[in-house]
Amino acid sequence: MTAFGTVFMPEMIASEYNGTQWSQPAVVPSDSLTLHPGAHVFHYASTCFEGxxxxxxxxxxxxxxxLDQNIRRMAQSTRLLALPEVDQALLEQMILEITERFAGDVPEPPGSMYIRPTHIGTEAAIGKAAAPSTTSLLYVLLSPVGDYFSGGSGTLRLLLQEEGMRCAPHMGEVKSGGNYASALPSILQARAEVKADQVLFCPHGEVQETGAANFLLFDxxxxxxxxxxxxxxxxxxxxxxxxxxxxxxxxxxERDLTVAELLERAAKPGCEAALSGTAAVLAPVGTLIHQGRDYKVGTxxxxELTQKLRRMMNDIQWGKAEDPHGWLTRVS
Known part of the structure; x- marks a missing residue:
């Protein structure tokens, strides 16, 4: 089975910012980029993306x-990283154009076409540790993906970690690779030591999120x-x-949730927990690991609620149910 997100369309769409304006988007091969080794992104992590x-x-x-929400979040990440401002209308045009170009390759349900807009700082200047890149590259990759749960929808084991954080507290809302990288040591250690699938970061006993997804408790x-x-x-x-x-x-x-309250509620019959994200929609959590002990979430x-909400979302996405909130943008 091909790993999720490892197959790409042969072309992507890209636009460059030269310090003054964005170039006309161009469809280019997706298997390579030419960047100076001194590019800002390599040294000072001026990069953000969407999914x-x-x-x-x-x-x-x-x-x-x-589509609109992801474009707005991309613009927000760009601002918080001090990258050149993204033209949101341009980005929408790019996403629609490249998706329409490969419309015939969008898989049937339960598959989909994963869309990855990416923005990176390209200025070759290794002396700009305290200054932003004046030039940048915006591109959109496409990856046809299958059912995230094709290997089975077993529940996840989460280690509750009360020391440290997923990333710097003022950067958590930025969708940037550095945030994911900073969580990896904790995740790898948790997998090796307690066979956890993910770490639920709970600094000072306050539940936040995992390394790659938001956390929700259903009681x-x-x-x-x-x-x-x-x-x-x-x-x-x-x-x-x-x-x-x-x-x-x-x-x-939407409020603060302590580890103590989480463990107390999780023990109740019928309680559920899940991680939310683009790939899985909702992934059920079955076990919380705290101070060397396993705690079941519900049974x-x-x-049932986790599965129902995921089904409701999928039905809207696949056009099997009404789209009451106008979440879908038709491409072709």
Missing amino acids: LKAFRHEDGSINIFR GDEVITKSLDSTLLHGVTRNSVLQLARDMGMSVQ GAAG
Whole structure:
């Protein structure tokens, strides 16, 4: 089985900022880039990206999920990294153009076309550790992907880590590679020592997010997740799941959640927990690991509510259900 996100379309679309203006987007081969070894991105991590998907509907149309939200978040990450400002209309044009170009390669459900817009600083200047890159490159890669759960939808084991953070607290809302890299040592250690799938970062006993996804707790008719601030990623999938929960009449609480409260609630019958993200939508959590002890979440199995919310989201994405919030953008 091909690993998720390792197959790419042969071409991508790119635009360069020369310090004054953006170039006309051009479709170019996707297997290489030519950058100076002194490029700002290599030395000072001036890079951000997005992840969104296009879906094939039964009528043959191709539709992108939450295009506007991902473009806005890309613009926000760009500003917070002091990269040249992204022209949001230009980025939308680029995403639509390259997706339409490869519309015939968008897989049937449950597959999709993963879309990866990326923005990097290109100025060759290794003396600019305290200054931004004046030039940059914006490009959009496409990767056809299958069902994230094709290997089975078993539950995840999360290690609750109360020392350290996923990344610098003022950078959590930036979707940048450095944030993911900074979480890797903790994740690798957790896998080796307690066979955890991910680390749930809980600095000072306050539940935040894992290395690559937002965390949600479902208890009866309540959904509890940390409120948005600079310390965690403002997940588009998270936002969508919370809206669907509200549509169902659930009480959505975006607030602080302590490790003590999490473990107390998790022990209740019927309690569920999940990680939200573009790839999986919702991945069920079955076990929390704290201070050397395993705690089951509910029964430890994938919960009905988690599966229902994921199904609701998939049905909108695949055109099998109404799109009441206008989340889909038709490409072709």
